[in-house]
Amino acid sequence: MSRLALAVLLAGTLLAAPAQAQTLRFGLMEDPDALDPTFARTFTSRMVFAALCDKLVDIGPDLKPVPQLATSWSLSEDEKVLTMTLRPGVTFHDGEPLNAAAAKFSIERHLKTPGSQRRGEIAPIDTVEVVDDLTFRINLKTPFAPLLAQFTDRSGMMVSPKAAQALGDKFSTAPVCAGPFKFVERVPQDRIVVERYDGYWNKDQIQIKRIEFRPIPDGTVRLTNLRSGQLDLLERLAPNDLAQVKRDAKLKVGSTVELGFQSIVFNLAKDTPLATDPRVRAAFEAAIDRNALNQVVFNGEFVAGNQWVQPKNPNYVAEYPIPKRDIAKAKALLAQAGVKNPVVNLTVYANSEAPLVGQVIQAMTKEAGFDVRLQATDFTTALDLADKGNFEAYLYNWSGRPDPDGNTFSFLACKTPLNYSRYCNPEAEAAMTAERASTETVKRKAAWKALADRTQADRPFVYLFHRRLLWAFSTKLSGFGEYPDGLVRYTGLKLD
Structure with missing residues (x-):
């Protein structure tokens, strides 16, 4: 190889390194099911949704609800009306605004679409009313104590009405939500790729530019990929592998006992x-x-x-x-x-x-x-x-x-x-x-x-x-937090 060719190759490698460093390669235990929050029902799909689809409310480490897409809420004295106020200036990945009408559309989609896996979770909802551009009211058939908790998961995920109506039952092939990352591609049994959405309401806290979710059902193979540098993070580390990961100076471990x-x-x-x-x-x-x-x-x-x-x-x-x-x-x-x-x-x-x-x-x-x-x-x-x-x-x-x-x-x-x-x-x-x-x-x-x-x-x-949910990840990954629902929060994550 000539010196010039070698110099060009090395230069290209050096230029590519920072971009690669901000690609999080995440090993999953299974290939997720439908990437549509109305129909999905698997734990691994929730890992992907955490990147794609923000929820009305999230949970903190103490399991208490915290604001996400909704900034405030109040329950009527008879516990049959929940009023929620949305965060201003939020857009879906297609640029459409997240407003009260979009929230009404998403909740009714979860509630009424044939085959919805969310229907049982929010069945006591009677109607959803738009109060103003950022405020909507949920009228319940009866008091429903778990409603806020349901909104911390897929029942609280908002989807773009424009995209959902255009794609119909094909929405899962190109999901459009209001999370920190937007969908790029999916190759079944191989990878799901998402990229940072520059219009995200909390974009200053998103340091990762790209995530590649890689389903690898064999735990030994998943860990081998992590140790060799082909992965940066894996979920559900096998308990029998915990001791060797703790001995590896290049790896860290996170854990929590699941809610399920x-x-x-x-x-x-x-x-x-x-x-x-x-x-x-x-x-x-x-x-x-x-x-x-x-x-x-x-x-x-x-x-x-x-x-x-x-x-x-x-x-x-x-x-x-x-x-x-x-x-x-x-x-x-x-x-x-x-x-x-x-x-x-x-x-x-x-x-x-x-x-x-x-x-x-x-x-x-x-x-x-x-x-x-x-x-x-x-x-x-x-x-x-x-x-x-x-x-x-x-x-x-x-x-x-x-x-x-x-x-x-x-x-x-x-x-x-x-x-x-x-x-x-x-x-x-x-x-x-x-x-x-x-x-x-x-x-x-x-x-x-x-x-x-x-x-x-x-x-x-x-x-x-x-299960004690175990994560293993490279020491190059910082900002990783442990949450009781076993899901990764991508806010604050950084790859050095």
């Missing part, structure tokens, strides 16, 4: 002993040792649990502590049900962790007489099977919401979007209606107790544990 749960969902619509007899489901649960499962698969880093919130949550129903494993009880329950050696087809995600959980459960329940057969399925296919009811049991992850209503209603209320178990019970429904209707702590705790009374008897779910 990891569980086994039983499809009660199937004509199987597991589906038709709660004693069989109780036997299945009695055969599982949650603490041993945590130690074997997750190096003891996760939190064992048996409810929709973890044991340290103030809304945990203390009357139902985590049960110990009891094989004799499991066998006795199967005998009472007149069932011998029931076959259970358990759907698990085809990633580096879920099959291991399935194998431990398979071995534990075998001692009680169950024949568990694992069906490893890719992430999006598993969700599709759950939607259609084409499964018997499903090892399911839910990332959680600040209010326990977000961990219960959409799964346990009749005919709600995430009711994969096909569970429908009037007493459970009444309990959830009661917790939604009051902001009083005592009344809500009584409602959670009533819901636990019913679901502990019926067992549409077996709750197993709550």
